[in-house]
Amino acid sequence: MIGKIFKNGILASVALAALASTAEAGGYSRGEADTDILFESGDFIFRAGATYVSPRRTFKTTGAGGAANNDGVYTNDYWVPSVAAKLTVSENFACALTYTQPFGADATYGPQARAAMVGLGKYSDKGFETNEYGATCDVKFDAGPGKFHFLGGVFLQDFTYDATNEGSGALPAGKFHLRDDGAFGYRIGAAYEITEYALRISLMYRSQVKHEADEGYYDFTPPLSNLPATGYGTLPQSLKLSVQTGVAPGWLVYGSVKWTDWSVLDALNYKIGTNPAQKDVYNWKDGWTIQAGVAHVFNEKLTGTVNLTWDSGVSTGADIHGDTITLGAGILAKVGPGDLRFGGGISRMASGSQSTLKHATFDATGGGGWAYGVTGSYKIAF
Template sequence: MISSIFKNGVLTVAALAAFASVAQAGGFARGEADTDILFDADDYAFRAGATYVSPRREFETTGGVANNDGVYTEGYWIPSIAAKIGVSENFACALTYTQPFGAQANYGMDARMAAIANGNNPYGEKGFKTNEYGATCDVKFDAGKGKLHLLGGIFMQDFSYTAVNELDTILPGSTRHGTLRLEDDSAIGYRLGAAYEITEYALRVSLMYRSKIKHEADEGSYDVMDLGSIFLPATGYGTLPQSLKLSAQTGVAEGWLVYGSVKWTDWSVLDALNYNIGGTDFRDAYNWKDGWTVQAGVAHVFTEKLTGTVNLTWDSGVGTGADINTDTWTLGAGIQAKLGPGDLRFGGGVSYLTSGSQSASKGASYDATAGGDWSYAVSGSYKISF
């Protein structure tokens, strides 16, 4: 039987490689909540891990001239924690934590001068991050040869944003730096899904929807450095997108499994981050279009204690000219080894970011181009179940 070869091993290795490569997804996407732990065969399971991503994007030109700033995108960690609690034979819940969205950039002097030449604030650093704390439950029923799963839950997501203005033009005549800080402690969203699986064939098809989240920061501040106690009040708002993901996997021969997924993300909902400082309105324009992420892979059982997988992921660029957010191709791989009382997973991905451009006429702070760049990701986790 195929099920005697796969059990949970290959399924979790497939999820590992997907995690490592989706970390390179378009827009501001980072981690996904580990709701796959609900399909663990045991009643209780705990998995914790992290992914490190090193995006290596740099400008070729800014303002029509060569740019010598080097890489402006910052590396980042994506934590993931999940715990399954089996309440009964057909009902279980999972508690999850991850950072679903985020970005961090550090712009050099050439990029700042291009912003000044175009009449815009020369931000040296910009970044934000989110934390998601979720609870998702699974009710399953007998359906033919397999099981039908109905999934649903809620999550709380926070948001924090920081931008450092290297030459303050908000206060007329000032040459000092200013730091904008916006924060939303909590916003509530939900996820709904369904899945069908036949364990005998290691077959599973699932569809998961995650709602959009609107963040409103009502008590932010703009701190003018070197001017003592000058803090201007600041507020901001923006919407992070909804998504829908279809995943499928099946055993095709003894020791072999193929899998794939298609994910749509509503990035067009984020046209800009809108904020107000001291009564004056500003906006960071994105003007993105919706994004698609498509993945296909294969997994293989080498021994009773070692399985492996490799996959290829294409993520459509969501940029329309207000920034450089282009197509990404990722080759990912992962292994799972039974070690001690649990399972150790390790994987990685190499991504190619295609070339692109941005222009002031389409909402950018300055004209710029970027060539093809490479990014890298590594991921590891450990799971104990009983």
């Protein structure tokens, strides 16, 4: 039987989670909470890992005149951690604690890009980071030949934004900082699985989170005094449908479709001292991410997977975030007392353009580019 080949859910695990994220996710997406751990066998399971991503975005031209830009790569490399622990309370009830960084961005702008900027500042760098601390539980019961799962939980998400202004107009040189220590969100979902055929269909919803930073500041270069700063914005909700099934002994196919409500992030709104209210405008449209892949059990100690992911561009002209296509691969190996997972991905990013007429901070075109990512994790089950 197919189910015997998928002993202990090893193949299902590597197929759906060998790549913690694509090399370059859509919008500002980074990591996903590892709630798939709830479907894995074991009274107590602990898994920890990280993903390293190197996005290589460049500007082709900057400025109203379309001058060639030679600043080089402006998107910075980053890490995405992931930690998950599952505790089985009873035969039909289990909970998981998770940690990851779901959203983020980090850019350093060269002299040609800074010279093209308009507004209160010429920023040499901008970036934000979020941390998500979640708890999700799973209630399951028999339904026909398989089991039905009902999943739900809450999470706390914080938000930190930093930027460095080289000095322009009403704002002398200084560092801009915003922080929200945490806002709550929730996730809810359902799944049906037939272990004998390694079949699972799941649907998971993650709520949006509204952030308000009331105690920020603008740190001027001495001897000027700091100014208070406030800001607010909303990070998006999402809905993800995932499907997997065994198709032959040792073989499994899987796929997913995810919708992300990026249109809710129209801008990061902020105010520094008594200066007029400002915005980092995005005006994004909703995004779609579609993945398809296949996995194979080579032997009791080694399983492999390969997948292809398409992520729709979300830009409407305020930035150059276009489509990406990612080829990923991963392995799961029995090493020591647990399972070692390792994967990698390469993304091709489409070119795009932005315009001050569409609320960008400067006119620019992007030449496309490549992104690279590697991920690894280790799991121990008892």
